[in-house]
Amino acid sequence: MAAPALTEDYQLKLEKFISTVPPYVGDLPGQTPEVRSTGKGSKTLTTAKGKFSSDDVKAIADGIVTNPDFQRMTGYSQRSLLDKWVNDRTTTCNEFCSKCAVAMGYTSKDGVGRFDIADWLTRYGLGHCWVPASSGAMPNYGDVFRMFAQSSDHNGTNLNHMGVSLYVEGANWYTVESGQGGPSNGYDAIKRKRHDWRPDALQGWVNMKALIDAGKPVPHWLGGWWEVEEGAYEVWYYYFEAPNKVYYSSEPPANLYAPPMRPGTVGSFAMKGMFGVQVFWNSADVDEDFMAGLQDSKKRKFTMTGKTTRGVPLTATRMMISGLL
Structure with a gap:
């Protein structure tokens, strides 16, 4: 589906930033192409049958190839992901959200890609930039959303996730999200997705226009x-x-x-x-x-x-x- 016409400068900047992420095609596995962390022919390791070690990563180091588009949009190379997954199995959904925010013009050194985003915004006097899902509003193109649910995701962990909203059309909500792979796959990925609007797991989202226009935040202890x-x-x-x-x-x-x-x-x-x-x-x-x-x-x-x-x-x-x- 084509996105609505964009006129806001920050939204046009985001559109350019994610231009290499292929368009959404469908919900079936493999139907919508994705930007993986691995480059062509890359060696990798998975946790499908247990953990791997730092020595295992070093053993394939010469054969690890990174997709430069993935690294540009998350800050992670394939090697740095494997090094992280030796002990930490989290994906790059947060880092992708922070990179998107910077691309849109958010200049703070503190990224928005954090699970405590509602609390964090409030502490800096920016609570007006947080929109709870219960408000009845809908996110705009570029707004960073937060999900949480007790159900397990494809990596067998509880849904604890962030992504970037694109647009809502009828009952369909179109997004772009990282964290679409994981250590059980041996790679991470960025992908355009469709959700039913409004998912029970949605907590809310950051109004990026309000955040970009907010100006200097208050001290972290005061807001x-x-x-x-x-x-x-x-x-x-x-x-x-x-x-x-x-x-x-x-x-x-x-x-x-x-x-x-x-x-x-x-x-x-x-x-x-x-x-x-x-x-x-x-x-x-x-x-x-x-x-x-x-x-x-x-x-x-x-x-x-x-x-x-x-x-x-x-x-x-x-x-x-x-x-x-």
């Missing part, structure tokens, strides 16, 4: 939702978002990976050094100063303390996403 106690009795919920926006509400958030659906009071904030935050409300509410307290990334616990310009003490605890996202 997202905070529970703020003002004095001894009042509790508020703050959401820090790029670029330098903050909202507050008296109601707890419906979910932790998105901005408030109906923003209450809106304000702005400015960093004071690395760990100080000054909040300025666009209302009669008094301004506030915070300083980061506990910073424990491993335990996912962050706090701030501060006070209003009237001297009322403030304590804040970051509200962290739990579970696999």
